[in-house]
Amino acid sequence: MPPDFDVVIVGAGAAGLSLAYHLSAPGRATPLSVALVDAPPGPLRAPPRTWCFWEPPGGDYDSCLAASWRQLRVRAADGSCTVSRLGQLRYKMLRSDAFEALVEQRLSRTAALCRIEAHVSAVRDVPSDGGEVLTQDAHGESVLVRGRLVFDSRPPSRLPPARTTLLQHFTGWFVRTERPLFDPATADLMDFRTPQPAHGLSFGYVLPLDAHTALVEYTEFSASPLDTDGYRRALYNYTGKIMNLGQLHVTAQEHGVIPMTDGHFSYRQGRSVFRIGTAGGATRPSTGYTFAAVQRQSRAIAAQLRAGRPLRMPLPYGRRARAMDAVMLRALDAGRVSGADFFSRLFRGVPVERLLRFMDGSSRLHEDLLIGLRTPVVPMLRTVVELPVRPRRERPATSASPSPISSTGHEESTP
Template structure:
């Protein structure tokens, strides 16, 4: 189901995916309050990096600096090969992409309480202003109590509601959890301020053309800056959040496509205490399903989205007609003003996303499979992956991102997607039944991929058992096909 995933505007689907997905418009309580930099930020051979260091040309990591120590010691699994001599690096870790995944990893790799720890230099490479920079979007997730990014949270709620096509209503409290909404601009500003105070973290604006593993076990990142000048970085590890040029082979491919309006109404019509997670009082398409999604930020303000699960996105005009019908006929908002819009497409697929491409090069975020296939939730899995990678770096282990979702959850997602795509189950009825018959806390753990096996069985028992079993039985015999 759709709620809680990242949102975007037309053009947010990477060009390499266009064929398959049509384009559409206190760890420690006592912190050291001030730290002497362990070393100046590691250098690079380009104008952008030089401009970021007005005090003089940036330095390369050499033996004796923290970065070089990490370059020699972090890869313990190399065994007898080892690092027999220091390798000159521009940075220990380079992160390609400055969205949720890249920013989150940079943030966790350089915690504020690590001033006395060996330094790990991090370079975060993001695109310069222009068409390659992703538009503003919204991420939603749930957690208990105060969170790391609460300063960027736009709103949060303790109640969720699902409405059936014929008016049935399921409303559930989720305490002690809260469903939280973060705007990407606020998240980027919060994490950006944090990174600006980290002496071993620097940011580079460049369009990356290639991330290449080298025979000596290092990685080279090449690209161009905003002026067209060459950018080249050599690092011990690279974490790439860019999607692959082509999506991996899959048995099922659906699209979760949507458009949202940030609205202000003339009269109070929204309940700011409740999120309408899935409102199926929308006209249902012949294939797939549709629903409304309402995130109220006040009595007169909300983000209202129209979402479909289906084979292809709609035109912008078609989305707007659907939103106009939903807000006026279904929600009864009356006159309203559209303050801004969001639009996007999320692949819903059982494809296996590789988390390692070559040697010291890893994929993170959506590119590394962080999006939950059956729901679109991504933000929480990105945080778990980022913390696992940072913990591995701190411990001197090979920092391979772990699977963002357990194999059991991926199998259940594959069954659900196939059942929806074949029409064997009625989507609105299925989701309404789950929210009605499964305790909220258990269902949210399931949706987050953190439920236990017996809880998964309990959730599965609340679905149409025979169609789901038939689908599960045929999956092993279905070939995974490349996108056309």
């Protein structure tokens, strides 16, 4: 039986929506039929999330950004600040509900693209004839969706064996203050005045929407997430004692867990089934940033398919970038370097656009070498020697699975 669609995309997170968006771009191209399969509204659909990235003004999603900033600030543990003007770049904040509305608008104008709301139970390769997505509709009836190519963007159920695995876990509050306390032109990328864990690091993250409102997050890189009370205490401490925001109103919150690992994510699940997004290796191990790599990956996939060319799956990051990430993660996890000092030193000593290229995985060899000279050389070299003999181990499934980013709409006031 021939496939129902040329392309089936499973999941409507950042990776699934981005691929659907780029496949449906206007202009001359090979006609493609595309199905985007996602859970219907309810507990299995991911709630609103926030994605951040940097690029020049005039990007594809500028019309639906929540905010953007010309300056980034990093505060060291002693309170000293490094403020960097971004020049030709902007640090951008995109909310998932606005992005989904933009993609839906484009899909509605393209007859060959459709969205299917169903629960996905399995994705499997059919070697002789593409891939299959097994689903159940709202009435519990089984529905089989076939595609010549299938791209699965669901989060991984288990992380791959790795020498080092940390989790970037966070909880953020959207806050409104009585006094105008935020600088709308400056985002606080990392504020290391927070208490630091024994292994890993912690920091505050502040994205102002205007002088009175901001997304304020407490973030850790460590082996395990905190419980709900742990995040609440950390945010009370950060907003009250460290930032001294005074009386504030919390209008919403979000929570997330992002894997930071030197394990190898296999993007290929068969001849016709591919993993994209975090499950396909798009998360940068040293920082947790994912959105920019997802855009590169989805643009490259769409360009090949729309041109009628055979797919050569693009890799989100090169070998050199992943090797440098493995060294940094191991040095951080072993306690050989102070995470707060490590990142504060980089932002203080490296031109910000060069450092952002490194964080994005697009820096050149000579730039990587110059950045390497700004790191603690002896601990890093010791880690380079140690890594080849360290075994790769699996994490237990209960702690390995990244929790979906969640958001709730409750409101509360804090002193």
